[in-house]
Amino acid sequence: MGKYYDEIPEFLIVWIKKQHMFWVASAPLSPGGHVNISPKGTADCFHVVNSRQVWYQDLTGSGVETISHIRENGRVTIMFNAFEGPPRILRLYGIGTVHEYGTQEYEFLIPPETRMPGSRSAIVIDIYQCQTSCGYGVPFYDFATHRTKIIRALDMKESCDRASATAASTEMDPRGLKAYWIQENLRSLDGLPGLLTAPDSKATFISVFDKEGPRPILRRLSSREGNALTSSATLGICFALGVLVTTVLPRILTNIGKFGMFTNTTT
Numbered sequence: 001m002g003k004y005y006d007e008i009p010e011f012l013i014v015w016i017k018k019q020h021m022f023w024v025a026s027a028p029l030s031p032g033g034h035v036n037i038s039p040k041g042t043a044d045c046f047h048v049v050n051s052r053q054v055w056y057q058d059l060t061g062s063g064v065e066t067i068s069h070i071r072e073n074g075r076v077t078i079m080f081n082a083f084e085g086p087p088r089i090l091r092l093y094g095i096g097t098v099h100e101y102g103t104q105e106y107e108f109l110i111p112p113e114t115r116m117p118g119s120r121s122a123i124v125i126d127i128y129q130c131q132t133s134c135g136y137g138v139p140f141y142d143f144a145t146h147r148t149k150i151i152r153a154l155d156m157k158e159s160c161d162r163a164s165a166t167a168a169s170t171e172m173d174p175r176g177l178k179a180y181w182i183q184e185n186l187r188s189l190d191g192l193p194g195l196l197t198a199p200d201s202k203a204t205f206i207s208v209f210d211k212e213g214p215r216p217i218l219r220r221l222s223s224r225e226g227n228a229l230t231s232s233a234t235l236g237i238c239f240a241l242g243v244l245v246t247t248v249l250p251r252i253l254t255n256i257g258k259f260g261m262f263t264n265t266t267t
Helices: 010-016 065-073 104-109 149-166 177-184 223-258
Strands: 003-005 022-026 036-040 046-050 053-059 075-081 089-100 119-133
Touching (some): 010 089, 065 089, 104 119
Antiparallel strands (some): 046 053, 053 119
8 A cells, every 4th residue: 555745754765865766757738748757877866855855966868858847847756666675666746946057056956076977957856745655566676886878978078068168269069068958958859948058057067077987897697607607606615515525524523433422332
């Protein structure tokens, strides 16, 4: 059975902070418009202000649906799933506000030292209802790590804008992030306004991203590789047991004989 709350209970706030991803759902008012669901999984981008307000750092993408829908009607739903431990689905229903890159509200929430490359807005959501449901149908998943490709790609785009600013150029670099915003983020699929001020912002992107940081290499094992690993593990266990038997067992038998534990006591 689902449970409803007028605000986020403390135990759910603690649980939210342990999650690695969430989904954002929004829709236009037009009955023929596109309903949008966006997965979000960047580390440290979701924040709980209090039991009635949350916000997240919105990174640049190829679309701008959530921003456009919030601008039109404010409606937005956040969903979390439990992929480990007890099952749970959590939905946060609220009214959203968009603060674009370069605005005072954005910079208050996201100072340069915490801004991620490609960050285009802060989405603040005032919660009016919180709901949990069983989540029995959600499978288990093991979290490996957050992807870094989008961060590196967006940092490269920002580097083009930084170079233009350093050269005091009056022209926008077509390879830069602001040019990408103009190309991809001004309108939603249904033609609703997206970014309004960020593309023309005079703020300069500041890089705090370590390009030399370690990049985990992730790939799915083939069935052959998986079987090989299993066989290797089994062989290792058998070898260890063999060593144990050949070295420890003779000592045990010697000690048993020394104390006469097998002495025949029958007459």
